[in-house]
Amino acid sequence: MRTITIDPITRLEGHGKIEIFLNDEGEVNNVYFQVPELRGFEKFCEGRPVEELPAIVAKICGVCPGCHHMASGKAVDAVFGVEPPPTAKKLRELFYMAHFVHSHTAHFYALAAPDFVVGPYAPPSKRNILGVIEKVGKEIGTEVIKQRRLAQEIQALLGGHQTFVVMNIPGGVRKGLSELERDDIIDKAKGFVEFAKFTLKIFEDFVLKNNEYIDIILNGPYTLKLHSMGLVDANNKVNFYDGKVRVVDSEGKELYKYSPVEYLDYVAEHVEPWSYLKFPYLKKIGWKGFVEGQNSGIYHATPLSRLNAADGMATPLAQKEYERMYSTLGGKPVHAILAMHWARLIELLYSAERCLELAMDPDITGKELRSPLGPIPGEGVGIVEAQRGTLTHHYWTDEKGMVTKVNIIVGTTNNHAAICMSIKKAAQGLIKKGVEVNNGILNMIEMAFRAYDPCFSCATHCFPGQMPMILEIREANGELIQRLIRD
Amino acid sequence: MEGSKPKLKLAIYWAAACGGCCVSVLDVHEKLFDVIAAADLVFWPIALDIKYEDVEQMPDNHIDVTLFNGAVRNSENEHMAKLLRRKSIILVAYGSCSHLGGIPGLANFSTKEEIFRRIYEESESTINPEKIKPLPQFEVKEGILNLPVFYNDVRALAQVVDVDYFLPGCPPQSERLLEVFAAIVSGVELPPKGSVIGAETKAQCDECTREKTENKRIKKFYRPWEISDDGVTCFMEQGVLCMGPATRAGCGWRCIKGNAPCRGCYGPTPGVTDPGTKMMSAIASIIDEKEPEEISRVLEDVVDPAGLFYRFSLPVSLIRRKLS
Secondary structure, eight states, X not given: OEEEEEESSHHHHOSOEEEEEEOTTSSEEEEEEEOOOOOOHHHHTTTSBGGGHHHHHGGGOSSSHHHHHHHHHHHHXXXXXXXXXXXXXXXXXXXXHHHHHHHHHHIIIIIIHIIIIIOTTSOGGGSSHHHXXXXXXXXXXXXXXXXXXXXXXXXXXXXXXXXXXXXXXXXXXXXXXXXHHHHHHHHHHHHHHHHHHHHHHHHIIIIITOXXXXXXXXXXXXXXXXXXXXXXXXXXXXXXXXSEEEEEOTTSOEEEEEOGGGHHHHEEEEOOTTOSSOEEEETTTOOXXXXXXXXXXXXXXXXXXXXXXXXXXXXXXXXXXXXXHHHHTTSSSOOBGXXXXXXXXXXXXXXXXXXXXXXXXXXXXXXXXXXXXXXXXXXXXXXXEETTEEEEEEEEEOTTOBEEEEEEEOTGGGGHHHHHHHHHHHHHHHOOTTOOOXXXXXXXXXXXXXXXXXXXXXXXXXXXXXXXXXXXXXXXXXXXXXXXXXX | OTTOSOOEEEEEEESBOOSHHHHHHHTTGGGHHHHHHHEEEEEOTTTXXXXXXXXXXXXXXXXXXXXXXXXXXXXXXXXXXXXXXXXEEEEEEESHHHHHOTGGGGGGGSOHHHHHIIIIIIOTTBOOTTOOOOOSEEEETTEEEEOOOEEEEEEOGGGTSOXXXXXXXXXXXXXXXXXXXXXXXXXXXXXXXXXXXXXXXXXXXXXXXXXXXXXXXXXXOBOGGGSOOOSSBOTGGGTBOOSGGGBBSOSOSHHHHTTOOOOOTTOBOTTOSOHHHHHHHHHHHHBOOOSHHHHHHHHTTOOSHHHHHTTTTGGGSSSOOOOO
């Protein structure tokens, strides 16, 4: 038996590693995707005053700190048994839409676009953001950087700092919005809408008009039949900040719809000794191992699953794109994981439209920023959709609001099992007896997990994008047969 | 390139980090083009495709400057710290985790066993009757799988390797990074080894944007949610604990501008070895009581003092870690 280690420089970079075991026929026997890191936030948040948690847990991830800040802020509200006033809620959501604009923009242009705009078979030295800029022109590159900067500026204005926001306080927010500041956000948000439309146009020109890519998306070894999870509003439309968690099965039928406080009835986590990251699954179905399909407990929580789990988008332009995606890809649910890139851009458009909607809402400049607090019930759950999946924070405190226990299920963690299976499927589809394993194949395997979120954000604290890879093919006795470096 | 001096070779790496330091580099925004014009990024996993092998095979001192962010939590982090130390002329501890241990350093309040037990056994959503835990080496039916070793405690970079400079902040202000970068590129004489760069020598309070009366005294400390912050007055004078007195300036008062008190990410001011001691004297000097019993009554309002004073610096503090 041979072993292939696809090591995204794990021992060096240290955040993700793939082991592929081949059988004697040279075909893939099994694949393990390992997460080699743990920091232990759940433990060291114990003993802290609960109001400090939104700022502390933001440090779980510098790529999506706003998500942790929001889930935590909501959990803390619940610990105090309060709901923030309408202005505070809308300010939080406004911040959150700017956070999505920043993150989805960075993701598409820096991490996903290199594979499609530059091309999956392009020389790896060109397959990065600079290669994308070279292809689309510096003018567009500058525009991308500018739009992301404007989104960061909105976050800094509302939250103190563009990355590690300090916005939330129990029962509300620390800072309001003046009318002048509001007008500036309206201008920026109008620009976001245009920019999102432009980005979808790039996607159309470079991907949808290329039959080869469409074939890879639909017929490549990238399809995984799983249940889909996502937060929805009262009309079952996609919502990132608030609502109920809806799960539809692999055939698109609603399985569950639950409130944040009920999450423990629906989601459980499995432990394997070969990864520091746990494997969430649907509790009522149970852990059935790494299998796909209707009887499996494995689900995904991604841009695509959010669209699958909802009945549509709450803003008009995004809804039109939503309909177009499903009619192009053959109806709901879509299981082609590379369609996640498209779904992510539809979410970008939704975030931009929603940002504008909120900025124009008369409540947004309201003066009532905090709700009065009473006795502390001492337990609370907060759920938001992070860019990389449903994010759950659950806190327990004593009667003074000092933290006694914390449980967190992070966005990307939801997808741990799905990522493992996608990599295995891609490897099985691409590594065959008599086929030379070359750099192109390595990148095609890499594309399998990049679709979920090349950032791996909070779960692995990894920001790979273009991860260098070393692939070693060894005999069972460890003898090196072939060594490939994807440079 | 007109055949003049070669471009600066720059590397950026993270260890036990969140990615926020790398985002702070991206947050130079349009100036990123200037950085790329002045320096070759020879290693930066966030954006560029540079190989593991490349770094291993670089001659020693091949990299001019490495910005190392993240704390040292496991065996991989340590391996990388040592490797990049060898390959770099200037090694900069970039950001709070690398400088002081940072937020992940709060894990030193717990032991490794307690952390594992909470996450893999006690967690309410985890179903693990066999009490399985991740192992550094595990044999599956197809072969052997390895994981890095999770250490007993978190260390700052200088507790593992020799560090040339410290650039503080969680994350460092992008403007400070650009200033430091411009200084290095221009070839001016750099400060002595071991210096804190990209920050000021004064305390946060010295130039804070909030108003201070200087002689105000208080009889009670409040949790931030117990008062209605007026958005103008010094937090300490409103009775809300703020790490400003013990913290180095340079961040641009970004949390303060968001109406939140300072939590000390820029680390202690020069000459202060322990922020806890400094904060205790700041607290003592603002309490409006003379009798020891009265003072201790006021001090009872200070909840979780260790978690506040050492929010970003536990691994380098006098306490450092829980022993058992």
